[in-house]
Amino acid sequence: MSPADRKRAYRMDVLLAGAMVVAGLAISGLSVARLNAGKPHPQMAQATQPLQSTPGAETKPSAPAEQATTGARPTGVPPEPARPDADAQKAGAQPALPPAPAEKSAAPIKDR
Numbered sequence: 001m002s003p004a005d006r007k008r009a010y011r012m013d014v015l016l017a018g019a020m021v022v023a024g025l026a027i028s029g030l031s032v033a034r035l036n037a038g039k040p041h042p043q044m045a046q047a048t049q050p051l052q053s054t055p056g057a058e059t060k061p062s063a064p065a066e067q068a069t070t071g072a073r074p075t076g077v078p079p080e081p082a083r084p085d086a087d088a089q090k091a092g093a094q095p096a097l098p099p100a101p102a103e104k105s106a107a108p109i110k111d112r
Helices: 003-037 084-092
Strands: none
Touching: none
C-alpha cells in the first residue's frame, strides 16, 4: 500500500469514527430531551392502615423471648462417640457414621 493510500484510509477511518461519535451523542441528547419533555406524573404517597390486634390478644400471654446463645457447649448432654464400642453395638447401639471405606493399595512398584 502506498503512503497516499494509507493516508486516505486513515482519514476515512477517522471521519467514520467521528461520525459515529456524533451520532451517538445526538441519540443520547434526543433521549434525554424526550425524558425531560414529558409531563411530570403526580406522585402520590399512600399511607398504610393502622395495625389492628387480633381479637382476644389482651388475655393471651405474649410469646416467650428467645434465649440468646452463649456459644458455650451445653453441659447437660454428654458427648457421644461416633462409633460405639463393641459392647454397646451388641446391645443395639447404631453407629452415627457409616463405616469408613477400605484403603486401596496397589502392588509395589518394581525397580527397572
